[in-house]
Amino acid sequence: MFAVEDRAVQIAWAWLPSSDMTIEIGDQRLEVGIAPPAWYREARGGRPVRVQGGQPLPARAGPGAVTVGGLEPSTTYDVCLKGPGTPRTKVASATTLPKPPGRLLARFASISDCHIGERRLGLFNSLHDPRPRPRGMVPYPTRCARAAISEAESWGAELLVAKGDLTQKGTADELYAVIDIFRSAAIPVEAILGNHDIRGPLKAAEVMSSCGFPVSREPRARDLPGARLVFGHSPVPDLHVGAVSAPDAAAMARLARDTDGPVVVVMHHPPQRWLVETHYPPSISWPDSTRLVSGLVAANPATLIIAGHTHRNRRYPVGGLTVAEVGSTKDYPGQWAGYSVYEGGIRQVVFRVAEPSAIAWTESTRRVLGGIWGWWSPGRLSDRCWTLEWPNRVVAAS
Ligand SMILES: [Fe+2]
Ligand SMILES: [Fe+2]
Numbered sequence: 001m002f003a004v005e006d007r008a009v010q011i012a013w014a015w016l017p018s019s020d021m022t023i024e025i026g027d028q029r030l031e032v033g034i035a036p037p038a039w040y041r042e043a044r045g046g047r048p049v050r051v052q053g054g055q056p057l058p059a060r061a062g063p064g065a066v067t068v069g070g071l072e073p074s075t076t077y078d079v080c081l082k083g084p085g086t087p088r089t090k091v092a093s094a095t096t097l098p099k100p101p102g103r104l105l106a107r108f109a110s111i112s113d114c115h116i117g118e119r120r121l122g123l124f125n126s127l128h129d130p131r132p133r134p135r136g137m138v139p140y141p142t143r144c145a146r147a148a149i150s151e152a153e154s155w156g157a158e159l160l161v162a163k164g165d166l167t168q169k170g171t172a173d174e175l176y177a178v179i180d181i182f183r184s185a186a187i188p189v190e191a192i193l194g195n196h197d198i199r200g201p202l203k204a205a206e207v208m209s210s211c212g213f214p215v216s217r218e219p220r221a222r223d224l225p226g227a228r229l230v231f232g233h234s235p236v237p238d239l240h241v242g243a244v245s246a247p248d249a250a251a252m253a254r255l256a257r258d259t260d261g262p263v264v265v266v267m268h269h270p271p272q273r274w275l276v277e278t279h280y281p282p283s284i285s286w287p288d289s290t291r292l293v294s295g296l297v298a299a300n301p302a303t304l305i306i307a308g309h310t311h312r313n314r315r316y317p318v319g320g321l322t323v324a325e326v327g328s329t330k331d332y333p334g335q336w337a338g339y340s341v342y343e344g345g346i347r348q349v350v351f352r353v354a355e356p357s358a359i360a361w362t363e364s365t366r367r368v369l370g371g372i373w374g375w376w377s378p379g380r381l382s383d384r385c386w387t388l389e390w391p392n393r394v395v396a397a398s
Pocket of ligand 1: 113115165194196309310311
């Protein structure tokens with residue numbers, strides 16, 4: 001059970017016993033079972049083997065995900081699976097989230113850490129697209145990002161927010177590839193830069209801005225019905241740690257104060273939770289984090305901070321505010337987040353990117369760091385799916 005909303009859930013699987021399975025939830029039946037793409041490398045007996053398109057596919061079907069709508073809020077459902085040789089078996093249960101208070105006012109989506117231009121992954125660069133790539137296949141960061149945007153649009157997002165590390169090295173080719181992706185979106189795009197974007201010799205902000213995507217380091221705001229988005233700049237050249245200068249923190253607090261409603265602050269780096277950093281890559285430095293968060297709390301206690309950078313899903317309080325990290329589109333589990341803005345709160349739901357060639361890639365990245373990545377990155381359901389009732393009451397999925 002990867003995601004729960006008030007009226008929908010997303011079920012994801014690493015594999016199924018056959019490609020002819022049925023999932024039952026409530027009174028709905030879904031035929032599922034996706035044969036893995038021909039290039040999908042599946043680990044068997046510890047050795048990666050290629051599943052050839054022309055050869056018989058393995059009995060079991062590849063990774064996939066399906067979103068099931070039409071459910072009732074605050075209701076627990078059994079999820080059952082059946083198919084050839086598999087009797088009807090309960091495999092999971094799901095409890096939908098309650099509906100947040102008031103009317104639904106707006107929906108937006110976020111993507112993070114697309115790293116367009118990355119070619120390989122893993123300690124020994126052992127994970128990569130097939131070489132040569134099959135005709136028509138675009139590199140994995142691009143197909144994951146495009147699929148995430150397409151699925152966010154289908155979900156109903158009216159705005160896309162890209163939270164930095166758009167590129168791997170900030171080169172011209174990579175930046176123009178990002179611009180190409182954003183231009184193909186059917187909804188407006190707001191973007192900020194990450195540490196990877198400012199690695200290159202180019203001024204990424206100037207390139208992006210000249211193509212219609214303003215990513216200047218000065219804080220800025222965009223108002224949606226029911227919430228103001230405030231965008232901040234946190235990357236530092238040649239460093240993984242983030243920083244927010246005193247003038248930037250003051251400007252962000254001003255933007256949070258000068259609005260009647262709640263605020264969602266969008267950063268690449270999250271603020272640091274503890275005095276001592278407990279994970280890698282590092283967040284915004286401790287002094288900058290405390291200054292930023294205390295300024296925001298004083299300016300507008302109905303503030304949520306959303307970030308990327310860590311390629312993992314987490315939710316935690318910092319200085320009285322809720323902070324949500326959402327992982328990368330292209331690393332296991334491969335995700336985007338949908339935000340529903342209500343009169344009385346905001347709901348975050350993190351979905352796996354479900355397009356078959358994207359999820360086949362992200363599933364293969366589960367084994368990075370000897371499999372630790374597959375355990376570390378997804379976070380708990382309560383990290384991914386929750387409602388924040390303004391100013392600071394969290395109702396999380398469980
Ligand atoms: Fe990143
Ligand atoms: Fe980053």
